[in-house]
Amino acid sequence: MTFDEKELINGCQAQDRAAQKRLYDVFGGKMYAISLRYTKNRDDAQDILQDAFIKVYEHIHSFRGESPLEFWIRSIVVNTALKHLKKQKNMVDLDEVYRTDKDIENAEQSLAGFQWQQLMEFIRELPAGCQTVFNLFAIEGYKHQEIAEMLNISEGTSKSQFARARTLLQQKLNKEHRFDNESIKRQS
Amino acid sequence: MNQSKDNLNEEWRKVFDKASETPPPDIWEGIERRLDERNRVPLAMPWWKKTQAWVAAASVLLALGAGAVLFMMNKGGDAGPEFREQVIASEHIETEAGAQDAPEGPAVAAREPGTPEKVQGERAPAVSRSEKQDKIRKGYPEQDAVLLAKSEPQAVKRDLHAEKPAESSPAVRGEAEESLLALDFIAPPEPREIDTYWQTRYVFFNPYAGKLVEEQPAKPEPGPLWAGLSLMPGGFNPNMQFSHESVYQMNNVVSTGYTAPGNQFSNIVGLNSNRATTDNRDQPKISFQGAAQVGFKLSKRWSIESGVAFLQGNSTSRSPGFFMDRTTHESADLLSNAMASGNANYSDATVHRLQLNSSDAGSSAVYIPMDKNMRNSYSYLQVPAYAGYTFRPEKQLSYTLLGGGITNFFLKNNLETASGYTLETTRENNVYNELNFSAAAGMRLNYRLSGAWNTSLTANYQYSLMNSFKSNRFLTSRPQVYGVSWGVRYTFQK
Missing domain, CATH: 1.10.1740.10 (RNA polymerase sigma factor, region 2, helix turn helix motif)
Structure with a gap:
C-alpha cells in the first residue's frame, strides 16, 4: 500500500x-x-x-x-x-450445456493487434451466461468451482459456458483476421 | 493444449488489466447525492415518545431508590457514635438490673450503685472506635449484639454475673460481646472463587471480501413504480366555431326563409353572413385539472405514466348575435340555438326557453347582430397516457419531456345564454361526443425531496383531435387545454 x-x-x-x-x-x-x-x-x-x-x-x-x-x-x-x-435474470441460459466445436477450439488465436475496446465488444456480444462465465474465469481468474458457487450453477455448466464463450470469441477473432488478410490481399 | 489455453487467458487478462474508460460525469453526481442522503441525520423523535427513554428513566429511578434504601441501611448499621452509645447504655441498664436482682454477687458489690455516668465513663474507652471498626471489618456489626442482648437478656446477665469479676465491668462486657459475636451464622460468607468458563473462537479468513459486503442488508432504494397527485390551474378554450355551412344557411334564412338553426325562422331582418362570422372568439378562463397518476420507470430515463383526471374547463364564448321578436321582445341567441339544432335531445321546456315561439317566426322576428360574451364551462373525465424521457435522472433537479394522448369522457356543459338562462348539456342530450381524444405534450421539472418523495411542476398542453360536437351542422369545437400543474409523487421502495 x-x-x-x-x-x-x-x-x-x-x-x-x-x-x-x-x-x-x-x-x-x-x-x-x-x-x-x-x-x-x-x-x-x-x-x-x-x-x-x-x-x-x-x-x-x-x-x-x-x-x-x-x-x-x-x-x-x-x-x-x-x-x-x-x-435482471440475464443468466437464464446458464443451465444449458453446449457442445464445443473442437476444430475451432483447437485453433488458438492470439489477441495481438486487437484493441481492448474491440475485444470488449466481442465479449459483450456473447450470450449473457457465456459473457459472465468468461469474464469470471478468463479475466478475473476465478476457478470453475468458485464460479459455480457464485452463480449457483454446476461446475460442468460453468465449464461448458466458458467453452462456448471461447468458441464464439474464436469465431469473432478469426473473422476479424480474415477480413484483415483479405484487405491486405486486396491492397497488394 | 492446457498451457496454450492458460496463455490465452493470460493474454485476455493482460489486455483488460489497464482497460479504463472515463465514466459520464453524472455518475459521480449520483453517488454524491446518495451519500448525502445516507448521511442525512433523521429528525429526532421527542424523547417522551421513545420507549427507551422511559425504560432508562425507570431504571435510573429504580437505581436511585435502591441506592437510597441501601444508604439508609448502611447509615443505620454504620455503628455511628449515637447508635453505639445507645448500645452501651442499654447493656449498662441490663447489667445494673442484674446487680439489683442479686445484691450478694461480687460484681454488684464492686459496682457503685447510682453512678451510671461513671460506669458509662469507664466503659466508653473500653469499646474504642478502632475496636468497633475492627468488629465491623470482621463482619460483626454492633447492632447484632443489641439484637441478641434484647432477645436473651437473662443469659447475658447470667454470663456476666457468673464469669466476670465485678470490678472489671469493661472486661465482663467484652466477654459478653465475644460470646455474642461468636454467633457467626449471621456473618457474611467467605468469598469464594467463581468457576471460569473458557470459550474458544475460531475466525476463518474469507477471500471473497466483496461477497461479504454483498450479504449485508442494503438500504431500501427507489423502485420503478410511483404514484402521485397533481393540481393544474390553467386555461381552457373550447375553440367553438360556426361552420361556413351555417353562415351560408343563415344567408338563406334571409332570402328564402330557410330553417334556421334550432327553430323555424323566416324572413329574419338583418341576418347576413358578415355578422355570422367564423372567427374563433372564445376566451379561456381560469380552469382546473386535478389528477391522480401512477408511473413506471422502464429504464434509467424512460418511463410511462397514466392515471385519471377531472377537468373543469371554463371559458367565455361569444355569440355573433340574437333573434328577437319585435312584438313580444322575446329573444334567442344564435349560439345556443345552433347547439340545440340537429339531433339534439333537449326537453321541450328547454327548447322553448331557448327559441322564439314558432308563431313569432316570420316578419316579426329580427336578427340583431350584437356580440355577447357568454359563460361556457365544460366538465371532462380524462384518462391520460404519457411516455416520458428524463434528463439528469440522477440529480436532485431533473426534467422530463412528456408526450402522449388523453381519452376525454364528456360529463357536462353549461352555456349561459343571452337571455340569462343557463343551458345545461349532458351526455343524454346527444350534443357532444361522449368520448374524445386529445394529443398531449409537456415538460416536467422534478425536484427530489427525499429518497421516496418528489415534487414537480409540469407545463402541459392538450389539443383535441376530434370535433367535440356529435352531429351539429353549424358548430365545431376542438378544445385546447394548457396550464402548469404542481404535483407530489411517492416512489415505492424496492
Whole structure:
C-alpha cells in the first residue's frame, strides 16, 4: 500500500468528500470498464458502477489493506455486477450445456493487434451466461468451482459456458483476421 | 493444449488489466447525492415518545431508590457514635438490673450503685472506635449484639454475673460481646472463587471480501413504480366555431326563409353572413385539472405514466348575435340555438326557453347582430397516457419531456345564454361526443425531496383531435387545454 493510498483510505473512512472523489477519480475509469464488460448496455454499467462505489464508501472501514485497494474495489464491482445480472435474470441460459466445436477450439488465436475496446465488444456480444462465465474465469481468474458457487450453477455448466464463450470469441477473432488478410490481399 | 489455453487467458487478462474508460460525469453526481442522503441525520423523535427513554428513566429511578434504601441501611448499621452509645447504655441498664436482682454477687458489690455516668465513663474507652471498626471489618456489626442482648437478656446477665469479676465491668462486657459475636451464622460468607468458563473462537479468513459486503442488508432504494397527485390551474378554450355551412344557411334564412338553426325562422331582418362570422372568439378562463397518476420507470430515463383526471374547463364564448321578436321582445341567441339544432335531445321546456315561439317566426322576428360574451364551462373525465424521457435522472433537479394522448369522457356543459338562462348539456342530450381524444405534450421539472418523495411542476398542453360536437351542422369545437400543474409523487421502495 502506498502512502497516498493509505491517506486516501483514511480520508474515505472519515467520510471526507474530497477523498471519496479522489478515490472515484483514481479507480472510476477502470471499474467502469469492468462494469461495461459484464453488461450489454451503458445504462446498466453506470448503475453497477454507482452501486459499487456506494458500497465501497460504506464498507471502506472494513478494508484492512491485506490486498491492494484496487483488487478490493474490483471484487465489489464484480459482485455488484453479478447481483445486477441476477436481478435482471440475464443468466437464464446458464443451465444449458453446449457442445464445443473442437476444430475451432483447437485453433488458438492470439489477441495481438486487437484493441481492448474491440475485444470488449466481442465479449459483450456473447450470450449473457457465456459473457459472465468468461469474464469470471478468463479475466478475473476465478476457478470453475468458485464460479459455480457464485452463480449457483454446476461446475460442468460453468465449464461448458466458458467453452462456448471461447468458441464464439474464436469465431469473432478469426473473422476479424480474415477480413484483415483479405484487405491486405486486396491492397497488394 | 492446457498451457496454450492458460496463455490465452493470460493474454485476455493482460489486455483488460489497464482497460479504463472515463465514466459520464453524472455518475459521480449520483453517488454524491446518495451519500448525502445516507448521511442525512433523521429528525429526532421527542424523547417522551421513545420507549427507551422511559425504560432508562425507570431504571435510573429504580437505581436511585435502591441506592437510597441501601444508604439508609448502611447509615443505620454504620455503628455511628449515637447508635453505639445507645448500645452501651442499654447493656449498662441490663447489667445494673442484674446487680439489683442479686445484691450478694461480687460484681454488684464492686459496682457503685447510682453512678451510671461513671460506669458509662469507664466503659466508653473500653469499646474504642478502632475496636468497633475492627468488629465491623470482621463482619460483626454492633447492632447484632443489641439484637441478641434484647432477645436473651437473662443469659447475658447470667454470663456476666457468673464469669466476670465485678470490678472489671469493661472486661465482663467484652466477654459478653465475644460470646455474642461468636454467633457467626449471621456473618457474611467467605468469598469464594467463581468457576471460569473458557470459550474458544475460531475466525476463518474469507477471500471473497466483496461477497461479504454483498450479504449485508442494503438500504431500501427507489423502485420503478410511483404514484402521485397533481393540481393544474390553467386555461381552457373550447375553440367553438360556426361552420361556413351555417353562415351560408343563415344567408338563406334571409332570402328564402330557410330553417334556421334550432327553430323555424323566416324572413329574419338583418341576418347576413358578415355578422355570422367564423372567427374563433372564445376566451379561456381560469380552469382546473386535478389528477391522480401512477408511473413506471422502464429504464434509467424512460418511463410511462397514466392515471385519471377531472377537468373543469371554463371559458367565455361569444355569440355573433340574437333573434328577437319585435312584438313580444322575446329573444334567442344564435349560439345556443345552433347547439340545440340537429339531433339534439333537449326537453321541450328547454327548447322553448331557448327559441322564439314558432308563431313569432316570420316578419316579426329580427336578427340583431350584437356580440355577447357568454359563460361556457365544460366538465371532462380524462384518462391520460404519457411516455416520458428524463434528463439528469440522477440529480436532485431533473426534467422530463412528456408526450402522449388523453381519452376525454364528456360529463357536462353549461352555456349561459343571452337571455340569462343557463343551458345545461349532458351526455343524454346527444350534443357532444361522449368520448374524445386529445394529443398531449409537456415538460416536467422534478425536484427530489427525499429518497421516496418528489415534487414537480409540469407545463402541459392538450389539443383535441376530434370535433367535440356529435352531429351539429353549424358548430365545431376542438378544445385546447394548457396550464402548469404542481404535483407530489411517492416512489415505492424496492
